[in-house]
Amino acid sequence: MFFVSKIALFATLLVQFISTVLLAFLLLGCIDSSSNYSDVYLFNYSFNSSSTLYQELALNSSATSPNSTTTSPNSTAITATNSQLSDVNVRIGYLAACIVIQDESDSKYCAYYTHLSQIQEFAISFEDNTTNLLDIALAFSNVCHSHLLMACIFLHLFMDLMLCYLMLPVMCFKPIIERVGLAVAFVNVLCWGLGAMLQYQSVRTTKRMISQASFGTLMGSGGGRAEAMTWTAFAFCLVVLASFFVVCWGRGRDERAKARVDADKLGEPAGYPAGYPAGYPAGYPAGYPAQYRYEKA
Numbered sequence: 688m689f690f691v692s693k694i695a696l697f698a699t700l701l702v703q704f705i706s707t708v709l710l711a712f713l714l715l716g717c718i719d720s721s722s723n724y725s726d727v728y729l730f731n732y733s734f735n736s737s738s739t740l741y742q743e744l745a746l747n748s749s750a751t752s753p754n755s756t757t758t759s760p761n762s763t764a765i766t767a768t769n770s771q772l773s774d775v776n777v778r779i780g781y782l783a784a785c786i787v788i789q790d791e792s793d794s795k796y797c798a799y800y801t802h803l804s805q806i807q808e809f810a811i812s813f814e815d816n817t818t819n820l821l822d823i824a825l826a827f828s829n830v831c832h833s834h835l836l837m838a839c840i841f842l843h844l845f846m847d848l849m850l851c852y853l854m855l856p857v858m859c860f861k862p863i864i865e866r867v868g869l870a871v872a873f874v875n876v877l878c879w880g881l882g883a884m885l886q887y888q889s890v891r892t893t894k895r896m897i898s899q900a901s902f903g904t905l906m907g908s909g910g911g912r913a914e915a916m917t918w919t920a921f922a923f924c925l926v927v928l929a930s931f932f933v934v935c936w937g938r939g940r941d942e943r944a945k946a947r948v949d950a951d952k953l954g955e956p957a958g959y960p961a962g963y964p965a966g967y968p969a970g971y972p973a974g975y976p977a978q979y980r981y982e983k984a
Contacts (some may be wrong), residue, residue: 693854699930700850709916710879714915717780720795724862725785727916728778730827730890730898732820732907734811736773741811741904761928775809776819778910781833784824800828811904818901830887835882842875844925862938869935872928879924883917901970933953 703958716727735741778785785797798806803821810819849868853861890909897907 695930696850696853699927700854702848702923703843703846703850703927706920706927707840707847709920710836710840710843711919712961713834713913713916714781714840717778717783717785717797718799720785720797725778725787725795725797727913728780728910729831729886729913730779730893730907730909731776732821732823732905733776734802735904735906736775738903740902758949772809772811775820779824779827781831784821792877800825823897827893831886835885836880839875839879839882842871842878846875865931865935865938869928869931872924872931876924876928879921883921886917887903887914
């Protein structure tokens with residue numbers, strides 16, 4: 688039984704660790720041009736080349752600013768002088784955004800939202816109005832914040848530490864740690880459940896609104912990998928919560944059974960009074976407590 692409980696505890700720790708890694712990668716999506724990060728995005732959008740209005744507008748097919756370099760050492764400067772704006776895709780993450788030019792060069796550049804102003808504009812103009820793809824990324828970042836996700840990651844790390852402590856062969860404060868772990872797991876499920884629903888609603892609303900608000904000149908889609916990571920992490924949070932609930936319920940059941948055994952031992956009479964019948968007792972002495980009376984088998 689000891690080894691079975693340790694194996695179950697190790698499985699819970701493994702599930703919790705995987706959930707922590709998934710949320711960490713979700714937070715770090717689009718911070719680097721590597722596919723491990725740039726393919727983890729919440730929303731992807733671009734100009735709709737099949738739109739009639741887009742075809743009639745004057746297209747800025749080249750960079751509007753010749754100084755489009757950046758100070759980020761882990762990125763490459765992009766050039767769009769020979770690319771149409773319909774080839775430019777913008778991927779949005781929690782902390783950063785990536786610009787992908789899907790042409791022969793397949794250029795890719797990622798930057799934090801605070802550095803997007805250093806990038807050249809990819810815009811179309813209509814009379815006195817200009818639609819810049821990067822402005823939409825900044826607007827989305829103001830809607831879908833990363834604070835709740837960061838709080839959930841801190842809760843995940845705290846859960847990892849508690850599970851590692853429960854794996855140790857020590858019994859000090861284990862019942863308290865198990866109850867605290869159940870409470871933290873419950874709060875974790877509530878927080879990330881709320882975060883996942885807000886993320887889902889933000890992405891779906893942006894997808895529906897971006898096309899209508901731009902008169903069909905823009906189109907977008909959600910990130911499948913980020914969505915899968917989001918709901919997988921939430922499912923793992925539910926598994927961890929269920930595991931802690933079973934552990935606490937089992938410990939409470941054992942404590943109640945032990946308390947009943949101790950009470951029975953304290954309540955049994957030490958022996959029958961002198962001259963008591965050998966068979967079934969006809970009665971107890973006057974004033975004998977009722978809770979201590981029992982029948983012989």
